[in-house]
Amino acid sequence: MKYGSLLGWGVVIYAVMSLTWSGLVMYGLAVGMLSLFFRLCVLIIVTTIAGHSLRFHSWKDILPYSMFWAIMMAALDAIYTVPFSGWAIYSDWYLWVGYGLVALVPLLTPLLRPLPENHET
Secondary structure, eight states, X not given: OOHHHHHHHHHHHHHHHHHHHHHHHHTTOOSSHHHHHHHHHXXXXXXXXXXXXXXOSSHHHHHHHHHHHHHHHHXXXXXXXXXXXXXXXXXXXXXXXXXXXXXXXXXXGGGGSOOOTTOOO
């Protein structure tokens, strides 16, 4: 288990998404489908980079990391967002889609990596 990647990428994913959301709110762009599309694109990009950085060739090796990252997102939302927005944030389906993407997108990154030369099919 790569504990630096486990904790580090969890923090990076949360920080990038928090900065993205804060920037959209600051400039009055947080509402609407374009905002949702932009946030989903940012989330997919950062989770793809995180999954790819693990350098695993099987989704089974990535699964513990991506599940931990998704749980970490929910926990950090409880710590940092709930005090300001309340527990109602968990009733927003967009949030759950985000957690799902954090868990699933990294699992697809082995498809972007060439197989090792000594790999048998």
